[in-house]
Amino acid sequence: MTMDRTIRTAGELVGAGLVGAADEQAIARVASRYAVAISPTLARLIDRDDPHDPIARQFVPDAAELTLAPEERADPIGDGAHSPVAGIVHRYPDRVLMKAVHVCPVYCRFCFRREMVGPQGLGTLTPAELDAAVAYIAAHPEIWEVILTGGDPLVLSPRRLGEIAKRLGKIDHVKIVRFHTRVPVVEPDRIDAELIAALKVSGKPTYVALHANHPRELTTEARGAAARLIDAGIVMVSQSVLLKGVNDDADVLAELMRAFVEMRIKPYYLHHPDLAPGTSHFRLSIEEGQALVASLRGRVSGLCQPTYILDIPGGHGKAVIGASAIEAEGGGCYTVSDFRGNKHAYPPKD
Numbered sequence: 144m145t146m147d148r149t150i151r152t153a154g155e156l157v158g159a160g161l162v163g164a165a166d167e168q169a170i171a172r173v174a175s176r177y178a179v180a181i182s183p184t185l186a187r188l189i190d191r192d193d194p195h196d197p198i199a200r201q202f203v204p205d206a207a208e209l210t211l212a213p214e215e216r217a218d219p220i221g222d223g224a225h226s227p228v229a230g231i232v233h234r235y236p237d238r239v240l241m242k243a244v245h246v247c248p249v250y251c252r253f254c255f256r257r258e259m260v261g262p263q264g265l266g267t268l269t270p271a272e273l274d275a276a277v278a279y280i281a282a283h284p285e286i287w288e289v290i291l292t293g294g295d296p297l298v299l300s301p302r303r304l305g306e307i308a309k310r311l312g313k314i315d316h317v318k319i320v321r322f323h324t325r326v327p328v329v330e331p332d333r334i335d336a337e338l339i340a341a342l343k344v345s346g347k348p349t350y351v352a353l354h355a356n357h358p359r360e361l362t363t364e365a366r367g368a369a370a371r372l373i374d375a376g377i378v379m380v381s382q383s384v385l386l387k388g389v390n391d392d393a394d395v396l397a398e399l400m401r402a403f404v405e406m407r408i409k410p411y412y413l414h415h416p417d418l419a420p421g422t423s424h425f426r427l428s429i430e431e432g433q434a435l436v437a438s439l440r441g442r443v444s445g446l447c448q449p450t451y452i453l454d455i456p457g458g459h460g461k462a463v464i465g466a467s468a469i470e471a472e473g474g475g476c477y478t479v480s481d482f483r484g485n486k487h488a489y490p491p492k493d
C-alpha cells in the first residue's frame with residue numbers, strides 16, 4: 144500500500160504492515176488511550192522484516208503500554224506545578240517553556256507529556272490564552288529565554304509561528320528564542336523558506352533543538368532540512384532520549400552523536416527516560432545509562448558528548464547524572480579515572 148498520509152489508527156497500522164491482524168484489538172485499546180501518528184516519512188523508514196526495528200519501536204504502539212508501573216505518573220516532570228498561566232511553565236528563573244500547541248506530527252510511544260498531547264490533550268492556546276502567556280513573559284524581566292515546545296511548535300502554520308516570534312521579538316529582556324521539534328526528521332519538506340523566515344526573531348538568535356534518537360532517523364532529507372535551517376543562521380542543538388531497544392548501545396549512540404555533529408548540530412541533552420505511564424519497557428537503569436555515556440568518552444570527539452540528564456519527578460528541574468570521573472581522597476587529593484577506566488592520583492604522587 145502507498146503511504147502518503149499519516150497513520151493514526153490500529154486498522155491503518157495493520158494495513159501498513161506495521162501491526163499483525165491478531166494484535167489489532169489490543170493496539171486499538173492503546174490508541175484509544177494514547178495518541179498515535181506515524182508520518183509517511185517515518186513509515187517508509189521502518190523495516191517490516193526487522194522485529195526490533197528502532198524506528199518502529201519509537202512510534203508503533205505496543206500492548207506493553209497498557210501496563211502501568213507504580214512509580215509512573217501522568218505529569219512525570221511536574222509541568223503543572225510550575226504553570227502560572229495556561230501554556231507557560233516557569234521552572235527556572237531565567238527561562239520559560241511556552242506550550243502553544245499540544246499536537247505533534249508523530250507521537251512517540253515514550254512521550255513524557257503523553258497525557259497532555261494528542262487529540263484528547265490540552266489543545267492549542269486560544270488567542271486570549273496566548274495574549275496572557277505573552278503578557279506573563281513581558282511582565283517578568285528575569286526571563287532571558289523562551290523555549291517553544293509542546294507538542295511540536297513546528298506543526299503551527301508559518302503565519303502563526305511568525306506572529307508568536309514577532310511578539311517575543313518585541314520583548315526587550317527576551318534574548319533567545321528556542322524551538323524544540325521533530326519536524327526536520329519526520330516531515331522534512333515542511334522546512335521551507337516560509338517556515339524558516341517565520342522562526343527567525345528579528346535581532347535575536349533563534350535556536351532549534353532537534354529531537355532524534357537513532358542514526359537511521361537522520362536521512363538525507365532530514366540532513367537537508369537541518370542544513371536549510373542552519374544556513375539561514377539558526378543555531379541547532381540535539382536532544383535524545385536514552386531508550387531500551389532503540390539506542391541503548393554504545394555503537395548506536397556514538398553513530399548518532401557523530402551524525403549530529405556532521406550535520407552541524409551540537410549534541411546537547413541525552414535524557415534518561417521519564418516515568419511516563421506505560422513506558423517501563425523503554426526504561427533502563429541509571430547505572431546502565433551511566434556506563435553507556437561513559438563509553439562515549441575517548442571513543443568519540445568532545446564535540447559529540449551530550450549531557451546525560453534526569454528530570455527530577457515533581458518539577459524540581461534537571462540534574463546531570465553522568466558518573467563522576469573523580470573521587471575525593473581527602474587532604475586535597477583525588478583519584479581520577481581516564482577513558483580506559485585506569486585510575487590516577489591527582490595531583491600526581493611522583
Ligand code: SF4
Nearest residue numbers: 247250251254293294
Ligand atoms: S514529539 Fe515530543 S511532545 Fe510530541 S510525542 Fe514525541 S516526545 Fe511527546
